[in-house]
Amino acid sequence: MTTFYTRTGDDGYTSLLGEGRVAKYMPQPEAYGTVDEASAAMGVARAAAQSPRTRELLLTAQRDLYHMMAELAAAQHVAARFRKVDAARVQWLEQATDEIAARIELPREFVVPGDSLPGAYLDLARTIVRRAERLVVKLLHDGIIENAELARYLNRLSSLLFVLALYENALAGVSRVTLAKG
Numbered sequence: 648m649t650t651f652y653t654r655t656g657d658d659g660y661t662s663l664l665g666e667g668r669v670a671k672y673m674p675q676p677e678a679y680g681t682v683d684e685a686s687a688a689m690g691v692a693r694a695a696a697q698s699p700r701t702r703e704l705l706l707t708a709q710r711d712l713y714h715m716m717a718e719l720a721a722a723q724h725v726a727a728r729f730r731k732v733d734a735a736r737v738q739w740l741e742q743a744t745d746e747i748a749a750r751i752e753l754p755r756e757f758v759v760p761g762d763s764l765p766g767a768y769l770d771l772a773r774t775i776v777r778r779a780e781r782l783v784v785k786l787l788h789d790g791i792i793e794n795a796e797l798a799r800y801l802n803r804l805s806s807l808l809f810v811l812a813l814y815e816n817a818l819a820g821v822s823r824v825t826l827a828k829g
Contacts, residue, residue, distance in 0.1 A: 664729065665722030674791060678782040679719035682801075685775040686712040689808075692768035697818045701765070701811050704743050708804055711736055715797055719783070726792060732800050740803035747810045751817055757827035760812070763819035769812035776805045 655661075660668040661676055669675060686709045693705040714731035721729045760770035780801035786792040816824055 663722045664717060664720050665725035667722050674782065674786055674789070675719060678779065678786055679716040681775065681779040681782055682712050682716050682719065685772060685779050686716075688768070688772035688775050692765060692772050692808075692811075695765040695768050696811075696815055697765060698815065700747075701815060704747075704807065704811065708740070708807070711800065715800065718794060718797065719786070719792065723791065723793075726794070730794055732794070733796050734799075737796055737799045737803055740800065740807055744803065744807045744810055747807070747814050751810065751813045753810075753813070754824055754826065758813070759825040759827050762816045762821040762824050765815035765819065766812040766821070769808050769815060773805050773808035773812065776801055776808060780805065 656671065659671055661671050662668050663675065689705050689709050689712075693702050693709070696702050696705065711732055714729070717729040718726050718732065761767045780798055783792070783798045783801060787795060787798055813824065
């Protein structure tokens, strides 16, 4: 019978890919755990999205995040072996963001999330991605990871999620988004 637990983390430590164990509250597990959380939130948004294009973009980005988690979970000396998120993946996000932005009217002020359910889910995912970005930047600045494209990817992903939220709002019939300035 297959079990879904290993008991190896019961002591509060987790293994890195390659070798070594670190406390679960250390910066690396915090970062890849937050990326995992972002992917889960994107999954909720994907399930609620009206547009097949939104669902396609989200699934592709979720797959990129799995690659990112592997690199973040790797010991420093083997991290390059897990590297899949690079400048080309960042460029893909930029192109996807530009494509969706061309379909909507971009507001000139801050938007309050919640005009449609799919849009709200995307905004929630965006905020989790931003938290993941801050954690990854800390790993970069502290010299724990070397791939700066991870931070750039998360930065661009938050932009994509923002425009996808506006796009899904429009598809839901929202003619004017709610602005922070009332």
